[in-house]
Amino acid sequence: QKEVEQNSGPLSVPEGAIASLNCTYSDRGSQSFFWYRQYSGKSPELIMSIYSNGDKEDGRFTAQLNKASQYVSLLIRDSQPSDSATYLCAVNPPGNEKLTFGTGTRLTIIP
Amino acid sequence: GAVVSQHPSWVICKSGTSVKIECRSLDFQATTMFWYRQFPKQSLMLMATSNEGSKATYEQGVEKDKFLINHASLTLSTLTVTSAHPEDSSFYICSAIRTIPSTDTQYFGPGTRLTVL
Numbered sequence: 001q002k003e004v005e006q007n008s009g010p011l012s013v014p015e016g017a018i019a020s021l022n023c024t025y026s027d028r029g030s031q032s033f034f035w036y037r038q039y040s041g042k043s044p045e046l047i048m049s050i051y052s053n054g055d056k057e058d059g060r061f062t063a064q065l066n067k068a069s070q071y072v073s074l075l076i077r078d079s080q081p082s083d084s085a086t087y088l089c090a091v092n093p094p095g096n097e098k099l100t101f102g103t104g105t106r107l108t109i110i111p
Numbered sequence: 112g113a114v115v116s117q118h119p120s121w122v123i124c125k126s127g128t129s130v131k132i133e134c135r136s137l138d139f140q141a142t143t144m145f146w147y148r149q150f151p152k153q154s155l156m157l158m159a160t161s162n163e164g165s166k167a168t169y170e171q172g173v174e175k176d177k178f179l180i181n182h183a184s185l186t187l188s189t190l191t192v193t194s195a196h197p198e199d200s201s202f203y204i205c206s207a208i209r210t211i212p213s214t215d216t217q218y219f220g221p222g223t224r225l226t227v228l
Contacts, residue, residue: 032215043204043222092215097143103154
């Protein structure tokens, strides 16, 4: 089992709709969770970090964490074509500064 | 914010030469920086963890004598690709963790695209 799993996509969502990106992780002791956005040919850009169970909202983005289910998700409301990118889920295993990345989900927003 | 820069943004070199890539944290101190490599359409691959004032920790399969890392200050880490070959052509990305206030969030530099002819 991979440590951090994401559906590779591509995920196609109409403009204006909600895009839902999902991620599961295997290390139950993980405490820190991150979503990064990576445009083609560019480096990852931090979107959200989440540490506690529940929802965390920042503008059009909402991260959701459920530690019991070992599940973290990212919702993008009012999707825009500029949201088209690969979204990387990353997890800090306990006691480790290194990030474990998922393979990323490629999101395409259809105008 | 937390800004990380890399220099150069792209470099083309001949096979057998060495290339140095710099990673700087511009507005914060970073005890720990990371170096990644990414091939086209593939995931980020962690190469090594760079700690200020000590030797880097390399991931399994990464040749430490080929990829020399120096983290001489709290704002600068360098990666030198020695005797580069075409198979070393890749996108090299660094990230940094803020020391003060302490955080576990990694902020990425813009990356350096290396092409070895």
